[in-house]
Amino acid sequence: MKKLGLIGGLGPESTVEYYQKIISKYQERVGTKEDLPEFLINSINMYKVFELIDSNQINGLTDYLTDAVKKLEQIGADYAAISANTPHIVFDQVQERVQIPMISIVEETYQAVQEKGLQRIGLLGTKFTMEHDFFKTPFSENDKTIVVPTASEQSYIHEKIVKELENGIVNEQTKADYIDIINRMIDEKNVEGIILGCTELPMILKDDDLDILLFNTTEIHISKIVETMFN
Incomplete structure (x- = not known):
């Protein structure tokens, strides 16, 4: 089974929802409550993302998110997703710089x-x-x-x-x-x-x-x- 790497913290409330619903949908898929998916979460700073976008530091945003995904790569993620819409401003740029596939919202x-x-x-x-x-x-x-x-x-x-x-x-x-x-x-x-x-x-x-x-x-x-x- 492929291991997810999730970029969270964007913001914390939605990251909690992602966590709970990923588990719920996984259990629906396997047909039992006595199984849990193993996945990785890298929680980053939502306000830093907003600051980088607001000041038009698109390269800085790309660097920040790329580093976040690469950390998940290094510890075994097979694919990644960013748990927010706004950071997808640089989705394509980040995907070009990482090895694992990403799922675009x-x-x-x-x-x-x-x-x-x-x-x-x-x-x-x-x-x-x-x-x-x-x-x-x-x-x-x-x-x-x-x-x-x-x-x-x-x-x-x-x-x-x-x-x-x-x-x-x-x-x-x-x-x-x-x-x-x-x-x-x-x-x-x-x-x-x-x-x-x-x-x-x-x-x-x-x-x-x-x-x-x-x-x-x-x-x-x-x-x-x-x-x-x-x-």
């Missing part, structure tokens, strides 16, 4: 949207995910449209992710505001689905909150991670 989310046949999809996440093109590229290359909130809405979403969700705080007013933003995107931009492009967003937005498909990038990523253990 962006590519797996694109495949999930493709399976549903949607053409116009809304994207929520950190300001870095919404501002940069790394998440939008596979969609635009295949004639699909990614729609993001307004600049002021992006700032609000990002602030609440960093100050609340990254610290495990689920605020009902924030949830209501997020839902209002999504409903505006449905009404004004005709989006057919919403990508929860931050691994903390499923803490606050659930499938039954909205009359639209939500793509939980955490769930999508974890499903592929566990599948790869057996391949």
Whole structure:
């Protein structure tokens, strides 16, 4: 069985969810609660990642994440995954510099949207995910449209992710505001689905909150991670 190397800490709350759900999905796959997957976690500093991106130190971010994956390589990981959307800004650059294959949360989310046949999809996440093109590229290359909130809405979403969700705080007013933003995107931009492009967003937005498909990038990523253990 292949051994996973997981880059965590991006942030801590979602890393806990990755850990628990990887175990749960693995046990579903093997059909028993009396077995556990053996895998490796390298927990790095979310705030350092944000600082590097905010100051446009893309090479520094690549170095930081490459070093994190290489440490997992050295202790026996057969493949790797980064438990967050934002660091995928440099996913391709990191993959080029490491020996083991990596599973992209962006590519797996694109495949999930493709399976549903949607053409116009809304994207929520950190300001870095919404501002940069790394998440939008596979969609635009295949004639699909990614729609993001307004600049002021992006700032609000990002602030609440960093100050609340990254610290495990689920605020009902924030949830209501997020839902209002999504409903505006449905009404004004005709989006057919919403990508929860931050691994903390499923803490606050659930499938039954909205009359639209939500793509939980955490769930999508974890499903592929566990599948790869057996391949």
